[in-house]
Amino acid sequence: MSDLLKRLGIGAGIGIVVAILIGWGTYEIYFLKSVLDGYEFLSYDGRMRSRTEDVEQMSIDDVVIIDIDNNSVAPPEEGGLGNYYDWPHAYHGQLINTVTSGNPSALLFDIIFDQENTFNFELVNALNANNAPTDESLAEVTGQFLSSNDPQLILEATYNSQKTYHALVFEQE
Numbered sequence: 001m002s003d004l005l006k007r008l009g010i011g012a013g014i015g016i017v018v019a020i021l022i023g024w025g026t027y028e029i030y031f032l033k034s035v036l037d038g039y040e041f042l043s044y045d046g047r048m049r050s051r052t053e054d055v056e057q058m059s060i061d062d063v064v065i066i067d068i069d070n071n072s073v074a075p076p077e078e079g080g081l082g083n084y085y086d087w088p089h090a091y092h093g094q095l096i097n098t099v100t101s102g103n104p105s106a107l108l109f110d111i112i113f114d115q116e117n118t119f120n121f122e123l124v125n126a127l128n129a130n131n132a133p134t135d136e137s138l139a140e141v142t143g144q145f146l147s148s149n150d151p152q153l154i155l156e157a158t159y160n161s162q163k164t165y166h167a168l169v170f171e172q173e
Contacts, residue, residue: 090151092154094148
């Protein structure tokens with residue numbers, strides 16, 4: 001075997017052994033993992049800074065963040081709306097309509113909307129269609145419930161605004 005092939009073989013062998021030791025060490029030796037993680041974090045920060053060097057900085061006043069806070073997700077007994085996964089999608093549709101009335105450049109949702117349980121809406125809607133309440137106050141409450149819980153509202157609001165963007169999740173079924 002030629003001298004060059006021997007050197008390449010030895011170099012590749014040493015490289016593989018070092019890679020295995022570092023891989024094993026990062027999981028088994030906390031100190032080594034923290035050193036390598038620190039290097040990776042600094043390296044990542046540097047890479048991100050270099051990508052945004054030429055980008056003009058904008059004022060934070062140009063951005064409005066609507067946050068789901070602890071008061072929002074408090075139990076209904078405490079004045080909150082409960083777990084936001086259980087909120088009717090119509091709430092988000094009402095939010096879209098309200099925010100887009102101010103003509104924003106864009107409205108971005110960082111919420112993943114799972115398929116909504118619309119049993120209550122469908123039940124009240126069917127009862128109302130087949131046997132409309134004769135009592136005026138009951139008819140008013142039924143109408144309010146149906147308009148504020150309509151699952152189509154988020155779709156219509158998103159389509160009508162033309163500025164609303166939702167997070168996407170692709171799942172394998």
